[in-house]
Amino acid sequence: MHELVGALRSYAWGSRTALAELCGRPVPSAHPEAELWFGAHPADPAHVVLDGMGTRSLLDLVSADPARELGWAAAPFDGTLPFLLKLLAAEEPLSLQAHPSREQAVAGFGRENAAGVALDSPLRNYRDDNHKPELVVALERFEALAGFREPTRTVELLRALDVGELAHHAELLAAQPDASGLRMLFTTWITLPHNALAGLLPAVLDGCVRYLSGTGPRPFTAEAKTALELAEAYPGDAGVLAALLLNRITLEPGQGLFLAAGNLHAYLRGLAVEIMANSDNVLRGGLTPKHVDVPELLRVLDFEPIELPVVLPEPAGDGSVRYRTPAPEFALRRFDLAAGAAHVPLTHAGPGIVLCTAGRVRLHDHTGAAVTLARGGAAWVSAADIDIRAQALDGGAQVFCACVGTVAGLRVPVRREQRAGLA
Template sequence: MDLMINSVRPYAWGSRTAIAELLGDPTPSPHPQAELWIGGHPADSSVLDTPDGPRPLHQVIAEDPVGQLGSATAERYGARLPFLLKVLAAAEPLSLQAHPSAEQAAAGFAAEEAEGIPVRSPNRNYKDSSHKPELICALTEFHALCGFAEPAKVVHLMASLKVPALEHYIALLSWQPDEHGMRALFSTIVTLPSSALEPLLQAVVAGCVARLGDTRDPELTAHYRTALELAERYPGDCGAIAALMMNRITLQPGEALYLSAGNLHAYLSGVGVEIMANSDNVLRGGLTPKHVDVPELMKVLDFSAGDREILRGESDGHGETVYRTPVAEFELSRLVLTDGMVRELYFDAPQVLFCTDGRLTLESVDGNRVDVVRGRSVWLPAGAHRVTVSGEGVAFRATVGTAER
């Protein structure tokens, strides 16, 4: 087991304080810091601080896949870690997006390969052939748009704006308050030519401003504010109207959201620990200067509507809370240790332990000892078997899904 050196991705929507604070660096950081990548993604692999010097994790795995990943994981996923752990720090909204299913990803990747679109091309949708389920667990209050809301709620919210120009669109859903109506309304909004979209956006913004002054309903107010923020941040983007069709979710620290294939989502603000299958397959519908491919997004979107479940995890009564998902590639849990507690970690799969608070000590049966403090992480190869963890602190434990073992 070795401490990891992780890299920071400087996307424009990132925070200048959250990741720096976590790492103990000066704040504000000179550039926005959006994501801390903790894993073996070849684009930005963590580096292990080994007794023989620094070594990139993806290379260590490639040289000894069975020793590092265990035979079951190496057999199924080859010489690569099947999950990627991140800290995500959003000061501004991220793009409106969805991820393909395993079948859609395989077909999409094959089609783009056949068309000869280079993998690094900005208009490439499918960078690999894998699905990308993801789970976000809040470290601070975290705001997101996730999935389509109940048709009746969407109709009520849109009608509450009292915008005559919206009536024609609302009718698409009120006449057919189901998945088909939702598809009809969403596809109409995201394909509006700017000559129609611009005046509609202006009217919706004016409606939100007017209603903010005269309503006390917290749910409506949150939606109005979000639409206004999106319209201001991304002028002329249909995402501000699409946001009115989605569930507006607030996670408290420790609460998590699981995003399955086809679930339309946009993270708005906050800091969280995110785990995902090791894939880059994102289909965007707006709220971004990056490549947007609406027809491809429409192919993968899940239009089933309703509230999304907020996961609070299952506690084992000994300091560990597991966020269960149906995903084979990953499992995320949260360890909270108080002083004097010693926990034994048994496993036959690779693990990453990322400390978000306090100080923890890991000791293996062969006498290896590593101290991990807030902001640092440890790589535990599958072969490490029995490790005890003690101290006082909080850590996220990422490993392969239990469906694997």
Template structure:
């Protein structure tokens, strides 16, 4: 097992305090949005096996089967299949969706063939992988996830009393679910920018005057993106508040946005994002509409299964997330071999021990990488998150 040295990414929406507080470091005054743990080429973790710090991506590339196990390489290729993050949002992230695997493969190949630079601002597909993800709350966490049933959204729009929203409400009631959602989202994203700015302004004022927590969350979101059509698009989505320990799984084509809070996020090892709004970045409306799944439903909050070792089920194989709450009176947890893993301490002090007798202590915000062939025991008092892949046969 190896202690990880990780990169914190300073995106503008990040909290200046949440990650430093967990790490026990002094805030810099600048936003610290995400801490990446894994082997993604954008910000790979570093390990030191005696010759100085090296990229975990390079370590895995040098011996994929030795690091990941033959079964993982066969199933997912010669790279760590998941990326683990600490995510700290002070202001809303962009409203976005992720492609499924065939869409990502085709989209990446098309942009490569057309010679679109991989770092171009208008590039949609930066790799050929899908990006399902799961967020587990460490603090109360607000987000938007999936389409609300159209009739309920129509009621919300009518209750705001904004004349410009009435055509959208009428469409939502008049058409079948999928058609209604597609037509309204298309109309919002292709509307005249000047007219839409006025609509967003009036909607923001109505939300600010609303009486519910949902109104307040939408109003706060709108305050950060004045005039952005994503504000109206966001009203089509379910608002959800996670309590600590609860999670959301976000599959392909599901529109979503994180609004505020601190959590542990795990995803397939990809950076493919198609944005709908709440951002100054590129929005490719035709490609977005091709990827979005126009299906309404409840957001599906996940509560962990098992006790005391708690698991968050996910319908894909690239990752599994579990939470282990340890105390001095509890027996040592044995984390079995077979899949590569990353262990993250979020509270207390956890001591890891491998079969060779090597020990590694983790304090809040510290993490370790575990090869697929290593058995690790965990003991102490605190909370340990474990990221792995699904077992493969």
């Protein structure tokens, strides 16, 4: 068990305050700080602090001895850590994006390799051959667009905006209120020629302003405000229109959102813990200065309308709450440690990562070795580390425990109580 130093990622949509405050660094930061990666992705692995031996990347540590570091999880995931844990801080909206399935990722990665596209090229869509199911859990109020809204409800929204230029589009969707209708409308909007977009988008934004200034019930207030905010951040971007087709979601602290392959989404603002399969594959359709590849995005999108349910924490029976998802690569639990509570069992064994998001906590393993984590700090727990316990210091504390999920049909060569601790 060792302290883990995350890899800080700076993107334009990040915050100059959220991650710096969380980690106890000076505010404001010199650059927008968007993500803090705790994982072993080749693009930016975290570093393990070794006793008296400096640091070593988690990627190198796992690669050198996957049996020791990963234990039972080494075999089903080819000796690699299968998940990536992050802190995510969005001050401005992220790109309109989706992630591929595993099959799509393998095919896309192979195509770009064969075409000679460098792995670090800004034109690259597929940086690895893995899929990227992901779970985000809010640390503060978190706003997002995710999944295509039920078409009949979207028709109501388009009609409520009362924009003449939208009437034809609304009636086309009303005549085909299903995945095919959504595909047709989304494709039309996201591929509009510049002259057509320059006429339609301002009219839609004017409609949003009129709608918000009207009287009486306004059930689409959040959607109209979001369209105006996106247009201000990304003027003239067709992604603003596409955003009108998506569910508008607000997560309160402690609530989660799970996104499977093909779900179109854009995180808008907020601070969260995010866990995903160990991948950095993103197909973008707009709302970004980064590479946009609409044809490839259309190839992976799932247009089936869905009302994505909020993932609520469930009691896990060990003092923690778990966030249940179907992803075999990861599982996430949260412990809220009371002041004065000592030696709370976190997990019987690794592999896993413990992330402190409130207070201070001291971790102990079976040998008596200890690691103290402040807010924003993390620790790597290898498969060789067992009986991990936590003690809150200076009041209450909160920690998230990320580990490998359940692999269907796999016989795991560990004791029954150890297996329960990993789920």
